[in-house]
Amino acid sequence: MLNWMERDQEVIMSTYGRLPIVIERGEGNYLYDEDGKKYLDLFTGLAVNILGHSHPDILKALTDQASKFLHISNYFYNKPAIALAENLIASSIKGKVFFANSGAEATEAALKFVHKWAKEQKEKKQGVVVLKNSFHGRTLGALKLTRQAGVYQDFPVTDVPVYEVEPHDVEALENVFKQFSPAAIVVEPVLGSGGIVTLKQDYLRDIASLCKTYGVLCCMDEIQTGVGRTGTFFAYQQAGIEPDVILFAKGIGGGLPLGGIIVAERYAHVFKPGDHGTTFGPSPLSAALGNAVFDVLMKQGQLEKGKLVADELHEQMNVLMEKYSEIITEVRGMGMMLGLVMNVDAGSVKEIQRQLLEDGIMVDVTQQTIIRLLPPLTLTADEVKWFHTKLEEKIQTVVNNNVKS
Numbered sequence: 001m002l003n004w005m006e007r008d009q010e011v012i013m014s015t016y017g018r019l020p021i022v023i024e025r026g027e028g029n030y031l032y033d034e035d036g037k038k039y040l041d042l043f044t045g046l047a048v049n050i051l052g053h054s055h056p057d058i059l060k061a062l063t064d065q066a067s068k069f070l071h072i073s074n075y076f077y078n079k080p081a082i083a084l085a086e087n088l089i090a091s092s093i094k095g096k097v098f099f100a101n102s103g104a105e106a107t108e109a110a111l112k113f114v115h116k117w118a119k120e121q122k123e124k125k126q127g128v129v130v131l132k133n134s135f136h137g138r139t140l141g142a143l144k145l146t147r148q149a150g151v152y153q154d155f156p157v158t159d160v161p162v163y164e165v166e167p168h169d170v171e172a173l174e175n176v177f178k179q180f181s182p183a184a185i186v187v188e189p190v191l192g193s194g195g196i197v198t199l200k201q202d203y204l205r206d207i208a209s210l211c212k213t214y215g216v217l218c219c220m221d222e223i224q225t226g227v228g229r230t231g232t233f234f235a236y237q238q239a240g241i242e243p244d245v246i247l248f249a250k251g252i253g254g255g256l257p258l259g260g261i262i263v264a265e266r267y268a269h270v271f272k273p274g275d276h277g278t279t280f281g282p283s284p285l286s287a288a289l290g291n292a293v294f295d296v297l298m299k300q301g302q303l304e305k306g307k308l309v310a311d312e313l314h315e316q317m318n319v320l321m322e323k324y325s326e327i328i329t330e331v332r333g334m335g336m337m338l339g340l341v342m343n344v345d346a347g348s349v350k351e352i353q354r355q356l357l358e359d360g361i362m363v364d365v366t367q368q369t370i371i372r373l374l375p376p377l378t379l380t381a382d383e384v385k386w387f388h389t390k391l392e393e394k395i396q397t398v399v400n401n402n403v404k405s
Protein backbone atom coordinates (compact mmCIF):
# COMPACT_ATOMS: atom_id res chain seq x y z
CA MET A 1 0.00 0.00 0.00
CA LEU A 2 1.23 3.48 -0.79
CA ASN A 3 1.87 5.89 2.06
CA TRP A 4 0.58 9.47 2.01
CA MET A 5 3.77 10.87 0.50
CA GLU A 6 3.58 8.41 -2.38
CA ARG A 7 -0.13 9.01 -2.86
CA ASP A 8 0.63 12.76 -3.02
CA GLN A 9 3.15 12.15 -5.81
CA GLU A 10 0.59 10.08 -7.71
CA VAL A 11 -2.17 12.70 -7.82
CA ILE A 12 -0.95 16.17 -6.80
CA MET A 13 0.92 18.31 -9.31
CA SER A 14 4.46 18.80 -8.23
CA THR A 15 4.58 22.58 -7.77
CA TYR A 16 6.01 22.61 -4.24
CA GLY A 17 9.10 21.17 -2.62
CA ARG A 18 7.68 19.35 0.40
CA LEU A 19 9.27 18.50 3.71
CA PRO A 20 9.16 14.76 4.43
CA ILE A 21 6.51 14.69 7.14
CA VAL A 22 2.76 14.13 7.16
CA ILE A 23 0.95 16.35 9.67
CA GLU A 24 -1.88 14.83 11.64
CA ARG A 25 -2.90 17.65 13.97
CA GLY A 26 -1.84 20.90 15.64
CA GLU A 27 -2.09 22.28 19.12
CA GLY A 28 -0.72 25.57 20.41
CA ASN A 29 2.73 26.20 18.96
CA TYR A 30 3.16 22.56 17.90
CA LEU A 31 2.27 20.30 14.99
CA TYR A 32 2.17 16.52 15.35
CA ASP A 33 2.95 14.06 12.56
CA GLU A 34 1.43 10.65 11.85
CA ASP A 35 3.69 8.96 14.40
CA GLY A 36 2.78 11.47 17.09
CA LYS A 37 6.13 13.24 16.81
CA LYS A 38 5.91 16.87 17.93
CA TYR A 39 7.30 19.89 16.05
CA LEU A 40 7.67 23.48 17.23
CA ASP A 41 6.11 25.45 14.38
CA LEU A 42 8.32 28.46 13.53
CA PHE A 43 6.78 28.53 10.07
CA THR A 44 3.04 28.96 10.80
CA GLY A 45 1.91 27.83 7.36
CA LEU A 46 3.86 30.75 5.84
CA ALA A 47 2.77 33.54 8.18
CA VAL A 48 -0.81 32.39 8.57
CA ASN A 49 -1.35 30.80 12.00
CA ILE A 50 -0.47 33.92 13.98
CA LEU A 51 -1.98 32.39 17.18
CA GLY A 52 -0.60 28.90 16.63
CA HIS A 53 -2.96 25.96 16.19
CA SER A 54 -6.37 25.14 17.67
CA HIS A 55 -6.54 28.36 19.66
CA PRO A 56 -9.65 28.05 21.88
CA ASP A 57 -11.05 31.44 20.79
CA ILE A 58 -10.67 30.50 17.12
CA LEU A 59 -12.32 27.12 17.68
CA LYS A 60 -15.19 28.83 19.46
CA ALA A 61 -15.69 31.35 16.63
CA LEU A 62 -15.51 28.47 14.15
CA THR A 63 -18.24 26.39 15.78
CA ASP A 64 -20.43 29.42 16.57
CA GLN A 65 -20.40 30.63 12.97
CA ALA A 66 -20.52 27.14 11.41
CA SER A 67 -23.69 26.38 13.34
CA LYS A 68 -25.33 29.49 11.75
CA PHE A 69 -24.23 29.42 8.10
CA LEU A 70 -21.03 28.82 6.13
CA HIS A 71 -21.84 30.83 3.04
CA ILE A 72 -24.48 33.29 1.90
CA SER A 73 -23.62 35.62 -0.95
CA ASN A 74 -22.67 39.23 -1.41
CA TYR A 75 -26.34 39.99 -2.10
CA PHE A 76 -26.89 39.75 1.65
CA TYR A 77 -25.38 41.61 4.58
CA ASN A 78 -22.60 39.62 6.17
CA LYS A 79 -22.34 40.45 9.89
CA PRO A 80 -18.90 38.88 10.58
CA ALA A 81 -17.49 40.72 7.53
CA ILE A 82 -18.91 44.09 8.62
CA ALA A 83 -17.45 43.61 12.11
CA LEU A 84 -14.09 42.60 10.62
CA ALA A 85 -14.00 45.65 8.35
CA GLU A 86 -14.70 47.83 11.40
CA ASN A 87 -11.84 46.14 13.24
CA LEU A 88 -9.46 46.58 10.30
CA ILE A 89 -10.28 50.24 9.88
CA ALA A 90 -10.03 50.92 13.62
CA SER A 91 -6.50 49.44 13.45
CA SER A 92 -5.30 51.22 10.30
CA ILE A 93 -6.68 54.11 8.24
CA LYS A 94 -10.07 55.69 7.94
CA GLY A 95 -11.45 54.12 4.79
CA LYS A 96 -13.32 51.22 3.26
CA VAL A 97 -12.59 47.54 2.76
CA PHE A 98 -12.94 45.19 -0.19
CA PHE A 99 -12.71 41.51 0.76
CA ALA A 100 -11.23 38.75 -1.39
CA ASN A 101 -9.99 35.24 -0.61
CA SER A 102 -6.20 35.32 -0.77
CA GLY A 103 -3.09 37.43 -1.06
CA ALA A 104 -2.89 37.28 -4.84
CA GLU A 105 -6.55 38.29 -5.01
CA ALA A 106 -5.81 41.24 -2.75
CA THR A 107 -3.12 42.30 -5.23
CA GLU A 108 -5.52 41.85 -8.16
CA ALA A 109 -8.08 44.02 -6.37
CA ALA A 110 -5.42 46.66 -5.73
CA LEU A 111 -4.34 46.57 -9.39
CA LYS A 112 -7.89 47.05 -10.64
CA PHE A 113 -8.45 49.79 -8.08
CA VAL A 114 -5.27 51.61 -9.18
CA HIS A 115 -6.32 51.28 -12.81
CA LYS A 116 -9.79 52.75 -12.19
CA TRP A 117 -8.37 55.55 -10.10
CA ALA A 118 -5.79 56.40 -12.76
CA LYS A 119 -8.50 56.66 -15.39
CA GLU A 120 -10.27 59.30 -13.29
CA GLN A 121 -7.20 61.54 -13.08
CA LYS A 122 -6.85 64.63 -15.27
CA GLU A 123 -3.17 64.09 -16.04
CA LYS A 124 -2.23 60.78 -17.56
CA LYS A 125 -1.04 58.30 -14.98
CA GLN A 126 -0.10 54.77 -15.80
CA GLY A 127 1.70 51.82 -14.32
CA VAL A 128 2.98 50.66 -10.99
CA VAL A 129 6.35 50.93 -9.29
CA VAL A 130 7.66 47.93 -7.35
CA LEU A 131 10.90 47.02 -5.62
CA LYS A 132 13.49 44.65 -6.95
CA ASN A 133 12.96 41.09 -5.66
CA SER A 134 9.46 41.89 -4.38
CA PHE A 135 6.69 39.28 -4.07
CA HIS A 136 3.03 40.22 -4.54
CA GLY A 137 1.45 36.94 -5.65
CA ARG A 138 1.35 34.46 -8.52
CA THR A 139 -1.82 35.12 -10.51
CA LEU A 140 -1.11 36.77 -13.87
CA GLY A 141 -1.82 40.34 -12.76
CA ALA A 142 -0.03 40.00 -9.42
CA LEU A 143 2.81 38.16 -11.15
CA LYS A 144 3.59 41.29 -13.12
CA LEU A 145 4.39 43.00 -9.80
CA THR A 146 6.40 40.05 -8.46
CA ARG A 147 10.03 40.64 -9.35
CA GLN A 148 11.58 37.25 -8.67
CA ALA A 149 12.99 35.55 -11.73
CA GLY A 150 12.12 32.01 -10.62
CA VAL A 151 8.52 33.06 -10.09
CA TYR A 152 7.54 35.10 -13.13
CA GLN A 153 9.53 32.96 -15.58
CA ASP A 154 7.99 33.23 -19.04
CA PHE A 155 4.29 33.55 -18.31
CA PRO A 156 2.25 36.04 -20.33
CA VAL A 157 2.11 39.47 -18.76
CA THR A 158 -0.59 42.11 -18.52
CA ASP A 159 0.10 45.37 -20.31
CA VAL A 160 0.20 47.40 -17.09
CA PRO A 161 3.64 49.04 -17.21
CA VAL A 162 5.74 48.07 -14.20
CA TYR A 163 8.85 49.94 -13.10
CA GLU A 164 11.32 48.17 -10.86
CA VAL A 165 13.53 50.14 -8.49
CA GLU A 166 16.20 49.12 -5.98
CA PRO A 167 15.04 49.24 -2.36
CA HIS A 168 16.40 52.33 -0.53
CA ASP A 169 17.35 54.21 -3.69
CA VAL A 170 15.24 57.33 -3.19
CA GLU A 171 16.77 59.16 -6.13
CA ALA A 172 15.93 56.35 -8.55
CA LEU A 173 12.39 56.30 -7.23
CA GLU A 174 11.93 60.04 -7.69
CA ASN A 175 13.33 59.77 -11.22
CA VAL A 176 10.77 57.09 -12.08
CA PHE A 177 7.98 59.20 -10.59
CA LYS A 178 9.13 62.22 -12.65
CA GLN A 179 9.79 60.42 -15.88
CA PHE A 180 6.88 57.97 -16.11
CA SER A 181 4.03 59.42 -13.98
CA PRO A 182 3.09 56.03 -12.53
CA ALA A 183 -0.29 55.65 -10.85
CA ALA A 184 0.93 53.71 -7.83
CA ILE A 185 3.76 52.15 -5.94
CA VAL A 186 3.23 48.79 -4.22
CA VAL A 187 5.69 47.92 -1.45
CA GLU A 188 6.18 45.23 1.20
CA PRO A 189 7.45 46.99 4.37
CA VAL A 190 9.58 43.88 4.89
CA LEU A 191 10.27 41.93 1.69
CA GLY A 192 9.21 38.48 2.87
CA SER A 193 9.97 35.86 0.26
CA GLY A 194 12.63 38.25 -1.07
CA GLY A 195 14.67 37.30 2.00
CA ILE A 196 13.26 39.31 4.94
CA VAL A 197 14.64 42.62 3.71
CA THR A 198 13.43 45.24 6.19
CA LEU A 199 12.86 48.62 4.61
CA LYS A 200 14.23 51.50 6.67
CA GLN A 201 11.54 53.65 8.24
CA ASP A 202 13.11 56.75 6.69
CA TYR A 203 12.78 55.12 3.30
CA LEU A 204 9.09 54.34 3.90
CA ARG A 205 8.60 57.98 4.91
CA ASP A 206 10.42 59.08 1.74
CA ILE A 207 8.14 56.87 -0.35
CA ALA A 208 5.05 58.32 1.33
CA SER A 209 6.21 61.89 0.87
CA LEU A 210 7.22 61.40 -2.78
CA CYS A 211 3.79 59.84 -3.36
CA LYS A 212 2.18 63.02 -2.04
CA THR A 213 4.40 65.28 -4.11
CA TYR A 214 3.86 63.40 -7.37
CA GLY A 215 0.27 62.28 -6.82
CA VAL A 216 1.08 58.57 -6.77
CA LEU A 217 -0.99 56.07 -4.76
CA CYS A 218 1.02 54.65 -1.87
CA CYS A 219 0.07 50.96 -1.50
CA MET A 220 1.47 48.82 1.30
CA ASP A 221 1.44 45.08 0.73
CA GLU A 222 0.97 43.90 4.32
CA ILE A 223 -0.08 40.39 3.31
CA GLN A 224 2.85 38.85 5.19
CA THR A 225 3.80 41.69 7.57
CA GLY A 226 0.26 42.43 8.79
CA VAL A 227 -1.90 41.14 11.62
CA GLY A 228 0.60 41.89 14.38
CA ARG A 229 3.50 39.96 12.92
CA THR A 230 6.00 42.84 13.10
CA GLY A 231 4.94 44.26 16.48
CA THR A 232 2.20 46.66 15.36
CA PHE A 233 -1.01 45.64 13.66
CA PHE A 234 0.45 46.71 10.31
CA ALA A 235 4.18 47.22 9.80
CA TYR A 236 3.89 50.62 8.05
CA GLN A 237 2.53 52.07 11.32
CA GLN A 238 6.02 52.02 12.84
CA ALA A 239 7.13 54.55 10.22
CA GLY A 240 4.23 56.87 11.07
CA ILE A 241 2.98 57.05 7.48
CA GLU A 242 -0.57 56.91 6.07
CA PRO A 243 -0.82 54.72 3.00
CA ASP A 244 -3.61 55.15 0.44
CA VAL A 245 -4.13 51.41 0.02
CA ILE A 246 -3.32 48.48 2.33
CA LEU A 247 -3.26 44.86 1.11
CA PHE A 248 -3.93 42.15 3.68
CA ALA A 249 -4.34 38.34 3.73
CA LYS A 250 -2.43 35.41 5.29
CA GLY A 251 -2.87 35.88 9.07
CA ILE A 252 -6.19 37.67 8.91
CA GLY A 253 -8.44 34.62 8.46
CA GLY A 254 -7.15 32.80 11.53
CA GLY A 255 -6.10 29.90 9.29
CA LEU A 256 -8.84 30.15 6.66
CA PRO A 257 -8.39 31.85 3.26
CA LEU A 258 -9.18 35.56 3.39
CA GLY A 259 -7.63 38.66 1.90
CA GLY A 260 -8.50 42.09 0.65
CA ILE A 261 -7.65 45.77 0.51
CA ILE A 262 -8.38 48.85 2.59
CA VAL A 263 -8.51 52.13 0.67
CA ALA A 264 -8.49 55.58 2.26
CA GLU A 265 -11.89 57.24 2.55
CA ARG A 266 -11.18 59.80 -0.19
CA TYR A 267 -10.89 56.96 -2.72
CA ALA A 268 -13.81 54.89 -1.43
CA HIS A 269 -15.99 55.96 -4.39
CA VAL A 270 -13.58 54.61 -7.03
CA PHE A 271 -15.02 51.09 -7.09
CA LYS A 272 -18.70 51.19 -8.01
CA PRO A 273 -21.20 48.31 -8.07
CA GLY A 274 -20.08 45.87 -10.76
CA ASP A 275 -16.46 47.02 -10.82
CA HIS A 276 -15.15 44.12 -8.85
CA GLY A 277 -16.46 41.08 -7.02
CA THR A 278 -16.01 37.49 -5.97
CA THR A 279 -18.42 34.76 -4.89
CA PHE A 280 -16.70 33.76 -1.69
CA GLY A 281 -15.11 37.02 -0.51
CA PRO A 282 -15.35 37.08 2.37
CA SER A 283 -16.40 33.75 3.72
CA PRO A 284 -18.48 34.50 6.84
CA LEU A 285 -16.50 31.73 8.52
CA SER A 286 -13.10 33.27 7.67
CA ALA A 287 -14.37 36.68 8.77
CA ALA A 288 -15.64 35.26 12.09
CA LEU A 289 -12.21 33.76 12.68
CA GLY A 290 -10.64 37.11 11.75
CA ASN A 291 -12.68 38.79 14.46
CA ALA A 292 -11.50 36.21 17.00
CA VAL A 293 -7.89 36.87 15.96
CA PHE A 294 -8.48 40.60 16.45
CA ASP A 295 -9.93 40.07 19.87
CA VAL A 296 -7.00 37.98 21.06
CA LEU A 297 -4.36 40.29 19.58
CA MET A 298 -5.83 43.67 20.41
CA LYS A 299 -8.13 43.18 23.41
CA GLN A 300 -6.45 40.31 25.22
CA GLY A 301 -2.98 41.81 24.73
CA GLN A 302 -1.41 39.00 22.68
CA LEU A 303 0.15 41.47 20.25
CA GLU A 304 2.08 43.12 23.09
CA LYS A 305 3.04 39.78 24.65
CA GLY A 306 4.21 38.48 21.29
CA LYS A 307 6.29 41.58 20.75
CA LEU A 308 8.26 40.99 23.96
CA VAL A 309 9.03 37.38 23.02
CA ALA A 310 9.97 38.53 19.50
CA ASP A 311 12.46 40.98 21.03
CA GLU A 312 13.94 38.10 23.01
CA LEU A 313 14.18 36.00 19.83
CA HIS A 314 16.00 38.80 17.97
CA GLU A 315 18.36 39.25 20.90
CA GLN A 316 19.21 35.55 21.09
CA MET A 317 19.73 35.34 17.35
CA ASN A 318 22.02 38.35 17.56
CA VAL A 319 24.02 36.65 20.31
CA LEU A 320 24.37 33.62 18.04
CA MET A 321 25.43 35.82 15.12
CA GLU A 322 28.13 37.50 17.23
CA LYS A 323 29.46 34.12 18.33
CA TYR A 324 29.37 32.58 14.82
CA SER A 325 29.85 35.66 12.67
CA GLU A 326 31.55 33.55 9.99
CA ILE A 327 28.36 31.52 9.55
CA ILE A 328 25.51 33.94 10.31
CA THR A 329 26.25 37.23 8.62
CA GLU A 330 23.02 39.05 9.38
CA VAL A 331 19.91 38.78 11.53
CA ARG A 332 17.15 40.84 9.99
CA GLY A 333 13.44 41.45 10.12
CA MET A 334 10.92 42.85 12.57
CA GLY A 335 8.92 41.19 15.33
CA MET A 336 7.99 37.59 14.55
CA MET A 337 9.46 37.80 11.06
CA LEU A 338 13.17 37.05 11.00
CA GLY A 339 15.77 36.20 8.41
CA LEU A 340 19.08 34.61 9.35
CA VAL A 341 21.46 35.23 6.48
CA MET A 342 23.73 32.18 6.32
CA ASN A 343 27.19 32.34 4.85
CA VAL A 344 27.18 28.69 3.74
CA ASP A 345 26.01 27.00 0.55
CA ALA A 346 22.36 26.21 -0.11
CA GLY A 347 22.90 22.50 0.56
CA SER A 348 24.24 23.17 4.05
CA VAL A 349 21.28 25.44 4.84
CA LYS A 350 18.89 22.70 3.70
CA GLU A 351 20.80 20.29 5.91
CA ILE A 352 20.41 22.60 8.94
CA GLN A 353 16.69 22.78 8.17
CA ARG A 354 16.52 18.98 7.94
CA GLN A 355 18.40 18.45 11.19
CA LEU A 356 16.19 20.94 13.02
CA LEU A 357 13.16 19.08 11.70
CA GLU A 358 14.63 15.86 13.06
CA ASP A 359 14.90 17.57 16.47
CA GLY A 360 11.29 18.73 16.17
CA ILE A 361 11.65 22.31 14.97
CA MET A 362 10.20 23.64 11.72
CA VAL A 363 11.87 26.58 9.99
CA ASP A 364 11.58 27.89 6.45
CA VAL A 365 14.36 28.62 3.99
CA THR A 366 13.99 31.40 1.44
CA GLN A 367 16.32 32.70 -1.26
CA GLN A 368 18.30 29.46 -0.78
CA THR A 369 20.52 30.58 2.09
CA ILE A 370 18.25 32.59 4.37
CA ILE A 371 16.58 30.80 7.27
CA ARG A 372 13.16 32.41 7.58
CA LEU A 373 11.38 32.35 10.92
CA LEU A 374 7.67 33.19 11.05
CA PRO A 375 6.76 32.08 14.58
CA PRO A 376 3.32 32.53 16.10
CA LEU A 377 2.81 35.48 18.46
CA THR A 378 2.11 32.88 21.14
CA LEU A 379 5.75 31.70 21.14
CA THR A 380 7.19 31.49 24.66
CA ALA A 381 10.56 32.58 26.05
CA ASP A 382 11.36 28.94 26.88
CA GLU A 383 10.76 27.94 23.26
CA VAL A 384 13.08 30.74 22.12
CA LYS A 385 15.77 29.39 24.42
CA TRP A 386 15.28 25.83 23.17
CA PHE A 387 15.46 26.94 19.54
CA HIS A 388 18.63 28.90 20.29
CA THR A 389 20.24 25.80 21.83
CA LYS A 390 19.25 23.54 18.95
CA LEU A 391 20.27 25.98 16.24
CA GLU A 392 23.60 26.50 17.93
CA GLU A 393 24.21 22.73 17.86
CA LYS A 394 23.62 22.66 14.11
CA ILE A 395 25.87 25.63 13.50
CA GLN A 396 28.55 24.04 15.65
CA THR A 397 28.34 20.97 13.39
CA VAL A 398 28.85 23.15 10.33
CA VAL A 399 31.86 24.79 12.02
CA ASN A 400 33.36 21.38 12.90
CA ASN A 401 32.88 20.12 9.35
CA ASN A 402 34.55 23.22 7.97
CA VAL A 403 37.52 22.74 10.30
CA LYS A 404 37.88 19.12 9.16
CA SER A 405 37.70 19.83 5.45
Ligand SMILES: *Cc1c(COP(=O)(O)O)cnc(C)c1O
Nearest residue numbers: 102103104135136137192223224
Ligand atom coordinates in the same frame (compact mmCIF):
# COMPACT_ATOMS: atom_id res chain seq x y z
C1 LIG B 1 2.11 35.45 0.29
C2 LIG B 1 2.14 36.80 -0.27
C3 LIG B 1 1.32 37.18 -1.34
C4 LIG B 1 0.41 36.20 -2.06
O1 LIG B 1 -0.54 35.63 -1.21
P1 LIG B 1 -1.29 34.26 -1.66
O2 LIG B 1 -2.36 34.12 -0.63
O3 LIG B 1 -0.25 33.19 -1.61
O4 LIG B 1 -1.82 34.48 -3.02
C5 LIG B 1 1.38 38.49 -1.77
N1 LIG B 1 2.18 39.39 -1.18
C6 LIG B 1 2.99 39.05 -0.13
C7 LIG B 1 3.85 40.08 0.49
C8 LIG B 1 3.02 37.74 0.34
O5 LIG B 1 3.85 37.41 1.32
